[in-house]
Amino acid sequence: MSWSMAPDFQLTDINDLTEQIRFQSKEGKIWFGEQRMLLMQVSAMAAFRRELVNSIGLERAKGFFLRLGYQSGLRDAELARKLRPDAHDFDTFWAGPQLHSLKGMVKVVPIEIVIDQETRSFHGELEWFDSWEVEVVKKEFGQLDEPACWSLLGYACAFSSSFMRREIIFREVSCRGCGDERCLIVGKPAEEWEDGIEFAKYFTAEPIIEELYSLQSQVQSLRTSLERQQGQYYGIGQSxxxxxxxxxxxxxxxxxxxxxxxxxxxxxxxxxxxxxxxxxxxxxxxxxxxxxxxxxxxxxxxxxxxxxxxxxxxxxxxxxxxxxxxxxxxxxxxxxxxxxxxxxxxxxxxxxxxxxxxxxxxxxxxxxxxxxxxxxxxxxxxxxxxxxxxxxxxxxxxxxxxIPPLRERLEDLPLLVEHFLNKFHNDYSKRTLGLSDKAWGYLNSYAWPGNIRELENVIERGVILTDSNETISLESLFPTPMLEAQNTDEEHIYSDGQVIKPGDKPSHNWIDTVFNQNIGLDAVEEQLIQRALREANNNVAGAARLLGLSRPAFAYRLKKLEEKQTR
Known part of the structure; x- marks a missing residue:
């Protein structure tokens, strides 16, 4: 019988899946049905993925994560058949995407799915939202040259193959991890893909020890070549x-x-x-x-x-x-x-x-x-x-x-942050655990009026305020008044943690406010300089004109401010 998913098709809710989750804190175990689960930070998986890519290369790392997702997909397909033995084919099949969402891996939205169990024909087109692997890639690598959702793809292949009882291959035809606007996957029988046989090789583990010996002869010549290129680079960036x-x-x-x-x-x-x-x-x-x-x-x-x-x-x-x-x-x-x-x-x-x-x-x-x-x-x-x-x-x-401003090359943030973290870890003889997820989210939404110089100052501040083996919080990167100013439409003048909203007391003279709240002249000047730069789109001469200063005089004050921020 053939089933085609219509837009108004009502799927089984997710309650039968959520009921399978059990936390046994006394035993230190989490169960999903009969499968023991782990609750891990995305940042830990990101570090693991980066180390794996650096250790065995991109292609082998891709195969590893495809196989990792494949094993998970096989076990979830078994669980779906047990939980929904009498359900429509779509309901049973859709347990896979629902489990993916439940585990925090990705949100799946169907575009077209055609299933015929009698002829064992299958065709699926789906869109992925908020893929954990896209988030990891943007944080650790900036951007790849090919689709990045490896374990998610392996899961889709395994779950669909087990469900259809024939080899189904999903391919990511567009991916946000390599610069596309969205993540789209297409699945069909392996023989309908021109490179199906070649792609299936990713699901076969291959030892690498024999390759290591053959590569030793190339190390010395590569090292010599790299030494010649030391220092001859154009900063840091892959955008x-x-x-x-x-x-x-x-x-x-x-x-x-x-x-x-x-x-x-x-x-x-x-x-x-x-x-x-x-x-x-x-x-x-x-x-x-x-x-x-x-x-x-x-x-x-x-x-x-x-x-x-x-x-x-x-x-x-x-x-x-x-x-x-x-x-x-x-x-x-x-x-x-x-x-x-x-x-x-x-x-x-x-x-x-x-x-x-x-x-x-x-x-x-x-x-x-x-x-x-x-x-x-x-x-x-x-x-x-x-x-x-x-x-x-x-x-x-x-x-x-x-040279593009930082706000136009945000995909380079991971590389730049890693560079500055390594630099300041050495300078201050400490090693943090990197930035929190909340801090990463803020960095990616921040306008960066001071560009890379501002980023360097922000990371240095975060390393100074964070103890070794701790995660750098958003509050360590940006002073609280700055965060509050970023989240409001009004401008703020602040000093020693105090925030003034000019619109709060329209009848009150702002000069009186400055004196009454003991706000220093340096804080007022800093806010005026930053506001003028924003109004002039970071044009120094334009900002100087807004404040009635000559450009050299404004540049001198701006330099003093930047030196103060770095101390």
Whole structure:
């Protein structure tokens, strides 16, 4: 008889399954029917999966989890037949998805299911929601290049095969773990799949010891190759947007072309610049990084291009500038938009002629320097506003590369968090158990206005506040007032744990509130800076204008705030 699931088909409820659960705390056992169960944290399974992938490789780990799910599916199919011996075929079959949901593995929604026990024909299309394996992959790996729900797939194959008494294979045709919008699975008899035989090999365990011996001869050459690549990487990330930017800039690394790195504050522009230098033919020469916004404008020429004795009051001796010190190597000009008109003219001469004159001097100095510039503002807009030379802009922007903000590459969070955890575990001589699930959920929903620099500060704070062998809580990562501010539509000014909601007392002068509640000036300034950055979409110059400050003055206050947060 053939059964097709209609949208209004009423399935047996889950009560007969939930009644099978028994907790025997005195014996330390949990039972589901006659099966002894384990209650484990998803984070523990995530760590186990990561170690397995690192130990035996992705393909073998995939086979292991497919077989793990397969064994579970076989036992649940047996239980379903016992609990629903006289039920419709659909009700008996649907016990499998219901058990999956009951165990917290995944929520299953049917799209189309056709079952004919007489001819033993089968076809199923289902959608998975909130897969535990997708959650693990996003947390531990960021994103895979193939579907990630391995144990769930093994379970579906085993349960369906046992139910139909023939080999049924389910395949994941789309998966959120590899960047798709949803998780969809399709199941049909093995012979109807072109690669059915090949896929079935995953369900056969294979020893790996013989392969280990054959790989030993390759270890030394691989180690040598890796040593050559030490330090020559573009930060940390596997997201499509970040890999695209790295692939683009890699094409320019070996040449002499000037590179313009664009991106918001804190995205890691200097890391990218250093990587370009390390991958260039100048890797054994000097790399000099200059933050143009941090140098007073009346001193910026002397700092960059040098100064001769007596050029101005206080210049008691001549000294070379950053360009001369970087001769033969690379100079990184961060916030290049802050250069004065005179400094822009001198920089243009360096780019065109490879020569400069120190401030107050007449002698020409030859320099051979590769220039990597960076800014979080639009140089093109600055040219239109008359703040930046058009000819210099065209020279610098020969090879522009945009580095995406952290909020556009959240799949890289697991790698970045792991990197910073390892760093601060070593710095503070402790080892935590990583982030709690609640903390991970918040990190993935947070806007990250400070990008990777903010993430680094957040993780450091969490490691400092968490004892060894304990999980880092959400409250350890973010101060309570910040969490409260994130969960409300109103802005807050806080100090020493106190929170002010400006709308609470509309008749009360906010200045009186500041004084009455002993809120410090530093706290007020911090909130103003953060609000201005949000209003200006992290554009430093725009935020400065909102507060009536010059850009260097705002940048100075922002730097002080960032230094304070790292202490």
């Amino acid at each position: 499509a947007a970040y890999k695209e930017a790295c692939a683009k800039i890699d094409k320019a690394a070996q040449g002499k072309v000037s590179v313009l790195i664009l991106g918001e504050t804190g995205v890691g522009k200097e890391v990218i610049a250093r990587s370009v230098h390390l991958r260039s033919q100048r890797a054994d020469k000097t790399f000099v990084a200059v933050n143009c916004a941090a140098i007073p404008q009346d001193l910026i020429e002397a700092e960059l291009f040098g100064v001769e004795k007596g050029a101005y009051t206080g210049a008691t001796q001549g000294r070379p500038g950053r360009f001369e010190r970087a001769n033969g190597g690379t100079i990184f000009l961060d916030e290049v938009i802050e250069l004065t008109p005179r400094a822009q003219a001198t920089l243009l001469r360096v780019l065109q002629e490879g020569e400069l004159e120190r401030v107050g001097g007449t002698q020409t100095h030859q320099v051979c320097v590769r220039i990597i510039a960076a800014t979080n503002e639009s140089l093109e807009q600055a040219v239109n506003e008359g703040r930046f030379r058009a000819d210099l802009y065209y020279r610098l922007s020969v090879f522009p590369v945009h």
